[in-house]
Amino acid sequence: MSQNRNPKYDVVIVGGGAAGLSAAVSLCRSLRSVLVVDAGAPRNRQAAGVHGFLSREGMAPAELLAAGREEVRAHGGELITGKAVSATTGQDGFTVLLQDGRMMDSRRLLIASGFEDQLPEVAGVEERWGRDVLHCPYCHGWEIRHRAIGILATEPSAAQEALLLRQWSHTVTFFQHAMPTPSAEDLEQLNARSVGIIEGQVQSLQIVDDKLTGVALESGRVVPCEALFVSPRPRAQSPFLQSLGLQEENADGVTGQYLKTDASGQTAVPGVWAAGNVTDPSVQLVTAASAGIVTASAINADLVAEDTRHAVDAAKQVTLS
Secondary structure, eight states: OOTTSOOEEEEEEEOOSHHHHHHHHHHHHTTOOEEEEEOSOOTTTTOSSOOSSTTOTTOOHHHHHHHHHHHHHHTTOEEEEOOEEEEEEETTEEEEEETTSOEEEEEEEEEOOOOEEEOOOOBTHHHHBTTTEESOHHHHTTTTTTSOEEEEOOSTTHHHHHHHHTTTOSOEEEEOTTSOOOOHHHHHHHHHTTOEEEOSOEEEEEEETTEEEEEEETTSOEEEOSEEEOOOEEEOOOHHHHHTTOOOBOTTSOBOOSOOOOTTOBOSSTTEEEOSTTTOTTOOHHHHHHHHHHHHHHHHHHHHHHHHHHHHHHHHHHHHO
């Protein structure tokens, strides 16, 4: 390969989290040439530990990723730090452009880049995110069990989340915040489960000795709270996805949030697969890792089919000559 050509891989994986790294190991074990491009800002980087991942309970997210990267390298895969900004299609696959100008050619693409969380604009929420401002009861409920738990209502599903969190604590407060009054059915259920309902806008969080102790309302009232659950929205707009035609604005100018795939992870663009949070915001770490392996198997099978077609065509040419 001449020096002025882009490096060519069987698969370029954009995103080096649980989905991307698991897919990379699986593809490397299938003797595929693999490059993982990762921007270095995993969604769970603020969390103290990972949960729901058998045998890895409480492990620091950075430690888990470091172990995953080492497994990729041990199987012959390559990893680089960088941000993919666009991809163009060609006769033999794709060319991926990074923000720093580097370019890589690939027969197939796997998008496992997840998304960034857009948090409610309440003073203190971003600073406490991943510590005592949380989003998933199944990820964090055990750690904050029996404490005073609050739910900042920013989505219609907040009332149901409050009922779910009641499983972990007898002291649950529903902060209505900017949402309309819950429906009569929701109110009946919340009251039956002794969930406190607080009207009024939340202004800020009260922090004492580097711990969340309360939620301050615009009225000046402070409600005791040791863990606050919020519903983040994805910062989904991506020039990279848009370059592939995978992310378009609707008539209202709103960008689509998640990629649609089939059961194997294949997107609407031939040769492009996706796995992890970029396809489903509810996917947990272990689920993302599993999705990466499923998708890797599908990609390898697709490459085998292409290799076989090329071999058959070559054999026909030999016969004709």
